[in-house]
Amino acid sequence: MHTALVTGASRGIGAAIAKALAAQGVRVIAHARSPSPQLTKTMASLAHPELMHAEILADLSEPKAVEELWSTIQTHYPDVDILINNAGIYSLHRIPGDSIETWDEQFLKTIQANLNAPAQLTQRAVRLMQSKATQGAFGRGRVINITSRGAFRGEPEAPGYGAAKAGLNAVGQSLAKALAPEHIYVFTIAPGWVDTDMAQPHLRGPHSSSILDQHPLGRVATVEELADLTSYCALQAPATMTGCIIDINGASYLRT
Numbered sequence: 724m725h726t727a728l729v730t731g732a733s734r735g736i737g738a739a740i741a742k743a744l745a746a747q748g749v750r751v752i753a754h755a756r757s758p759s760p761q762l763t764k765t766m767a768s769l770a771h772p773e774l775m776h777a778e779i780l781a782d783l784s785e786p787k788a789v790e791e792l793w794s795t796i797q798t799h800y801p802d803v804d805i806l807i808n809n810a811g812i813y814s815l816h817r818i819p820g821d822s823i824e825t826w827d828e829q830f831l832k833t834i835q836a837n838l839n840a841p842a843q844l845t846q847r848a849v850r851l852m853q854s855k856a857t858q859g860a861f862g863r864g865r866v867i868n869i870t871s872r873g874a875f876r877g878e879p880e881a882p883g884y885g886a887a888k889a890g891l892n893a894v895g896q897s898l899a900k901a902l903a904p905e906h907i908y909v910f911t912i913a914p915g916w917v918d919t920d921m922a923q924p925h926l927r928g929p930h931s932s933s934i935l936d937q938h939p940l941g942r943v944a945t946v947e948e949l950a951d952l953t954s955y956c957a958l959q960a961p962a963t964m965t966g967c968i969i970d971i972n973g974a975s976y977l978r979t
Contacts (some may be wrong), residue, residue: 724774725861726802727957728848730754730783730841731810733762734920736869739950747954751776752800754810756783756793780843783810783840784832790850793847804855804864805957806848808841815880831913833873833883838890841868845898845909852907860962862906867956869949870968872915887911892968899966908965910956910963915972916943923966937975944971 727744731737732753734969738761741751755762756762757780769776780791796803818827820857829941845866852864871886878885892911916934918926926934926943951969956964970978 724748724750724802725804725958726750726752726800727805727807728752728754728779728796728800728803728844729807729809730844731756732778733759733765733905735921736917736946736949737807737809738765738768739946740809740953741765742768742770743950743954744805744807744957745771747772747958748774749805749958750774750802752796752803753778755780756852760962771849782924784812785837786835786839787872787897789837789840789847793844796847797851801851803848803851804858806845806864807864807869807953807957808844808866809869810840811883811884811887813884816883817880830883833881834887834890837868837884837887838894841891841968842894844933847903847909849898853905853921857906861958862962864896864907865957866907866909867953868892868909868955870895870911872970872972873915874913874978875978880890896966896968903962903965906962907947908962910959910960910964911968912949912952912956913968913972914944914949914968915975917946920941940973940977942973943975944973956960 727749729741732741733755741753745751760838781788814829816826855863870891873885895909895911
């Protein structure tokens, strides 16, 4: 049996990933920033409750939170062999517009939540994975980072977000090279717009046409599509895919 820590699992993409993994017989440790009705609903919806799925709380925008979270993991869930770095924040900080103090605060908070925290969680998770025996094609452990097309096209109103996601792409590829000899595999998934409840005001609002016009499919990705891809990387993707960055943006942004 595999055990996955899924960050940002209370709603949206993270909740869908948690559900997809549980349906495949993976024990899910669902992380959220704080208790919420959405987290309660997600936990109740996970298949195979006999696996004893669990929840864990931490605000990853706070530097000390990573160590506190990992202490709990080591004590109670040392069998984690899949890490899904999904949690993140999108905070506007504009030049011109915001004061220097506001821009600095939001930039640093975004970098902490979207780059520092997943990088720190990864290096801690790897220590657990290194202690495990190789499990055939699965290897000894897997890390999946959820980044963004914003890492490539830029985020002019949230430069910290674009910078953090680009940095996480690089961290994932660097660690894929470093860890391949140890049969620990790292995959990165870079979505564009995804139809979540948080995206609804934009996708159904007055500017929805400008978003949909970017998408040749005429729609954005669903959470189920992203969750299925993540589940594939976590359980079935061949080892030779380690280090990959997979775009899932409906051809709304093409890179070379």
